[in-house]
Amino acid sequence: MNKKKTAANKPQEEKIRLDKWLWAARFYKTRALATEAIKGGKVHLNGQRFKPSHHSEIGYSLRIKKESIEQTVLVLKLSGKRGPAPIAQTLYEETAESISAREKRSQERKAIFEGMPQHTVKRPSKKDRRKIIQFKQAQHD
Known part of the structure; x- marks a missing residue:
């Protein structure tokens, strides 16, 4: 029997939303921040914008722009759970480049x-404070 594998019968681990994956991989502190970044065009999938609900797959190339840092990463593993940083880095x-x-x-x-x-x-030293007081008194006189 030759059965085709469709999206409906894929295991749950293979269907992870990209905003959830970005959160699990520790690129963003919350899923809400990941969603905002995707909607704001800070994250591109294979060079194109996408929706936060788009499902991730192994081999995807993501370009992530955060503040002044821009990274291009390849998805190696899928996870919907946020774990320790060393485990997240394996994703x-x-x-x-x-x-x-x-x-x-x-370096620049x-x-x-x-x-x-x-x-x-x-903090000003005692000598500095005395000078500040003298200056203020001179201003009032």
Whole structure:
């Protein structure tokens, strides 16, 4: 007997919504944030926009843009449960091009801020407070 496998008789583990998978893979803290990102065009599936309810499959390529970080990952495993980070990292693999581009952008950002002075905010010392008080009194006189 040669039976065709349809979407209706696939095991439940093979039918995971992409917003749920993104949450389980720890790209977003909540499913609501994952859904917002998908609706806002921050996540692309194989180069195209999609709905949050779209089902994920092994081998899909996702481009995820979060703040200034952009990653391209391949779906390796499906899971609808959010687990520890080391397990979540086994659900996907970041492409080599994505890793190199991310590292390049990181180095560029570091180079931009390298020459700038770092300001340290600290509380005024007793001497500084005395000067502030004298300055304020001089303003009122």
